[in-house]
Amino acid sequence: MAQMGNVKAPLPFPVIDISPFTNNGTAPHRERCAKEIASACSDHGFFYVVGHGIPASITDHVLGLARCFFLESTDDDKVAIARKNPGDGNGDGARGHQRIGDNVTGGRRDWHEAVDFYAEVPDTSGPPYELLKGPNLWPRHPPELRKTLEEYVELVKAVGQAIVKAMGVALELGDDEDIFVRNTFNSFWVMRMIGYPGLDRDDVDGFSCGEHSDYGCITLLLADSTKGALQVQTKNGDWVDANPLEGAFVVNIGDMMERWTNGLWKSTRHRVVHRGENFRVSVPFFFEPDWDARIVPLEKCVERTGGQRIGEEVVYGEHLVSKVKGNFY
Numbered sequence: 001m002a003q004m005g006n007v008k009a010p011l012p013f014p015v016i017d018i019s020p021f022t023n024n025g026t027a028p029h030r031e032r033c034a035k036e037i038a039s040a041c042s043d044h045g046f047f048y049v050v051g052h053g054i055p056a057s058i059t060d061h062v063l064g065l066a067r068c069f070f071l072e073s074t075d076d077d078k079v080a081i082a083r084k085n086p087g088d089g090n091g092d093g094a095r096g097h098q099r100i101g102d103n104v105t106g107g108r109r110d111w112h113e114a115v116d117f118y119a120e121v122p123d124t125s126g127p128p129y130e131l132l133k134g135p136n137l138w139p140r141h142p143p144e145l146r147k148t149l150e151e152y153v154e155l156v157k158a159v160g161q162a163i164v165k166a167m168g169v170a171l172e173l174g175d176d177e178d179i180f181v182r183n184t185f186n187s188f189w190v191m192r193m194i195g196y197p198g199l200d201r202d203d204v205d206g207f208s209c210g211e212h213s214d215y216g217c218i219t220l221l222l223a224d225s226t227k228g229a230l231q232v233q234t235k236n237g238d239w240v241d242a243n244p245l246e247g248a249f250v251v252n253i254g255d256m257m258e259r260w261t262n263g264l265w266k267s268t269r270h271r272v273v274h275r276g277e278n279f280r281v282s283v284p285f286f287f288e289p290d291w292d293a294r295i296v297p298l299e300k301c302v303e304r305t306g307g308q309r310i311g312e313e314v315v316y317g318e319h320l321v322s323k324v325k326g327n328f329y
């Protein structure tokens, strides 16, 4: 008789071992990995990444510290690092803590709280600070959070670099193969710690995080074991659960990668609907282009998509500024 209790739901996206690119693999292994990335990106825009080399002890610690911050900090601790507008104290309009409902997606309040960290800007003489140009606002509780997250950023950045290297190979770009590596060398990355209380039972059409695509290059999502929260839109418009896979990052491509590939790879829309009793925690890392990177549709991709450019050149920092301005109430 079938053991129904043991039947596992199939994963909606391919699982890709990135170790040939993090670990200097052989040419055939790199080629196979690049092929898997090419199909995952054109079929879904989402995939799971294993073989990244970041130990579970570190990712578990990151999630545990984030949970501890959200659930055990005092209100004063949170207010001390509140996101504030440029010109208001240490605010730069982007970094810091947002209370539940402060973040807005598609004009609606999201049901989560979060802390945003960005790549440090070389000159943070201030205040006042311009939009996105201030220092990160680190929680004082738990005390080891800052050091652990700073170490994590270095590790996850290296995985991001390996993935974008593999993407250049996957697209068979020839002389341009390293285009994504070159333009993310000083990645203006973003890391969010997000805390999601369950949505109210009565809030039948509420969202923990509204439908959106990500702004940049690629996102590496680290999330706790909560199922049925992150949902991804398929090509035919249905929504599927992108449940966590132990030891894997959920990786998706963002708007800049769509722009570079002239839509050959789409930045797939996704959302979070967390109706459970538990407090969900996720820490997405957005591996983005350099602030002044110019993203121009790649000629090879324009050819493969019918010869018409679907978007103009964008400078990543300008794109980010316009996005961040639309994010807050």
Ligand SMILES: O=C(O)CCC(=O)C(=O)O
Pocket: 192, 194, 209, 214, 221, 223, 230, 270, 271, 272, 282, 284
């Ligand atoms: O928490 C998640 O699972 C995803 C969050 C997300 O999509 C985002 O912050 O862009």
Ligand SMILES: [Fe+2]
Pocket: 212, 213, 214, 270
């Ligand atoms: Fe997202």
